[in-house]
Amino acid sequence: MNQSTNRFLDLVSKRNAGEPEFLQAVTEVAESLIPYIASQPRYKNSKILERIAEPERVVIFRVAWLDDKGEVQVNRGFRVQMNSAIGPYKGGLRFHPTVTLSVLKFLAFEQVFKNSLTGLPMGGGKGGSDFDPKGKSENEIMKFCQSFMTELYRHVGDDVDIPAGDIGVGKREIGYLFGQYKRITGTFNGVLTGKAFEWGGSLIRPEATGYGLVYFVEEMLKDREETLVGKKVLISGSGNVAQFAAEKCINHGAKVLTMSDSEGFIYDPLGIDLEKLEFIKELKNERRGRIKAYADHFGCEYHAGEKPWKIKCDIALPNATQNELALADAEMLINNGCYCVAEGANMPCTPEAVAAFNNARVLYAPGKAANAGGVAVSGLEMSQNSLRYSWGREKVDHKLKAIMTDIHHICVKYGKDEQGHINYEKGANVGGFVKVAEAMLSQGVV
Ligand SMILES: NC(=O)C1=CN([C@@H]2O[C@H](COP(=O)(O)OP(=O)(O)OC[C@H]3O[C@@H](n4cnc5c(N)ncnc54)[C@H](OP(=O)(O)O)[C@@H]3O)[C@@H](O)[C@H]2O)C=CC1
Numbered sequence: 001m002n003q004s005t006n007r008f009l010d011l012v013s014k015r016n017a018g019e020p021e022f023l024q025a026v027t028e029v030a031e032s033l034i035p036y037i038a039s040q041p042r043y044k045n046s047k048i049l050e051r052i053a054e055p056e057r058v059v060i061f062r063v064a065w066l067d068d069k070g071e072v073q074v075n076r077g078f079r080v081q082m083n084s085a086i087g088p089y090k091g092g093l094r095f096h097p098t099v100t101l102s103v104l105k106f107l108a109f110e111q112v113f114k115n116s117l118t119g120l121p122m123g124g125g126k127g128g129s130d131f132d133p134k135g136k137s138e139n140e141i142m143k144f145c146q147s148f149m150t151e152l153y154r155h156v157g158d159d160v161d162i163p164a165g166d167i168g169v170g171k172r173e174i175g176y177l178f179g180q181y182k183r184i185t186g187t188f189n190g191v192l193t194g195k196a197f198e199w200g201g202s203l204i205r206p207e208a209t210g211y212g213l214v215y216f217v218e219e220m221l222k223d224r225e226e227t228l229v230g231k232k233v234l235i236s237g238s239g240n241v242a243q244f245a246a247e248k249c250i251n252h253g254a255k256v257l258t259m260s261d262s263e264g265f266i267y268d269p270l271g272i273d274l275e276k277l278e279f280i281k282e283l284k285n286e287r288r289g290r291i292k293a294y295a296d297h298f299g300c301e302y303h304a305g306e307k308p309w310k311i312k313c314d315i316a317l318p319n320a321t322q323n324e325l326a327l328a329d330a331e332m333l334i335n336n337g338c339y340c341v342a343e344g345a346n347m348p349c350t351p352e353a354v355a356a357f358n359n360a361r362v363l364y365a366p367g368k369a370a371n372a373g374g375v376a377v378s379g380l381e382m383s384q385n386s387l388r389y390s391w392g393r394e395k396v397d398h399k400l401k402a403i404m405t406d407i408h409h410i411c412v413k414y415g416k417d418e419q420g421h422i423n424y425e426k427g428a429n430v431g432g433f434v435k436v437a438e439a440m441l442s443q444g445v446v
């Protein structure tokens, strides 16, 4: 690490003490960006990176609600409005007991670069709550969402800040949040994305993150003149991103061997086919059950309390949560011949794991590039809402594919080294930064 990077990180560490996830995300970006910024005095003198690493605004609020027993419950709500240089704040809401300010600041920071990479006019934000949806009744979920929006509504708007889903927030929660926003403001607009199609959602938004991830992987493989056909793929997670990444992999001829949840993973050596995937979708989206039920039903291995990275594969797609793939996991993957890792989740690989992949010349794509398809189609949902119109499936899918291909080109443009190796991490960081930096320069010191 050079001196400027050290100085910058010292400053950020002091200002954000006790926020390990945020510091991890900023460090990862600073390491590849600061050498680039050194060659661009305009960015350096205007302290663009220093400003990007400081949220424009953070809102923290109480969410009190009544559970089914009539008891008062209290949670904490957040919205981090990180950067609005290229458009209104945009990014998901996460409902999970591990949510802290640090987690949401890391996610909002990543979102700034990711949204820029999509080429669409969206700034970066993220929000959520430490509310745990697991084990809650339908009524409790609705009550919580209504109380959450009763505070959040004053900070968001279709030209101001447009939240969407993330862990623990899907179509159901977006529905309750939207209903409450409409009730309070008396307006029907595109304040949230990830809405159901019938009332303003975009086709392909549910599929977009997983499909986009696979389109990105296909671009990575093209450089080796390969396709997904016959490739063995490990997937972690079994939520929104994991389900549709699995679906696209299967449809494009790959063999998906694993899926997981926070309690363990299933290993199906025959491959999860579309019919078995339907079982998982129903299990997770309707019955809200555990992944173990798959192993019980189809008679395959279940590894309680473990992650899938010890299984031999060609491609690994971590699609669950941050820091779910550590150095020892990366070493197992590399030793077992895995040569492509693309992040469907945000920051799932620890810095040590990423360094191991880069040293071993594994094709490694960071989430801010590889999982940008979700927010990209959210951007397209915003366009359709503005037009008061809905595009067909094929049109949205076509645009998603084009955006993922463009992001791949950007990563190659800024990330290819003299030996021809593509450092996607550097490519995504520099490529995402330039557009935001130029906008900030144009808009003066704010
Ligand atoms: N939804 C989207 O459009 C986008 C999502 N992402 C990222 O993708 C990842 C997954 O999100 P999404 O699929 O939407 O979320 P879901 O809530 O639909 O699914 C999350 C999955 O991850 C598992 N999981 C959550 N926390 C942990 C943990 N601590 N350890 C192990 N497994 C865990 C869950 O298991 P369990 O059910 O047991 O909790 C579940 O299988 C997140 O990192 C998110 O930020 C990125 C871009 C867009």
Ligand SMILES: O=C(O)CCC(=O)C(=O)O
Pocket: 090, 091, 092, 093, 111, 114, 162, 163, 164, 165, 166, 193, 346, 371, 372, 374, 375, 376, 378
């Ligand atoms: O669709 C969106 O606005 C949010 C997607 C998201 O939260 C993410 O990209 O991590």
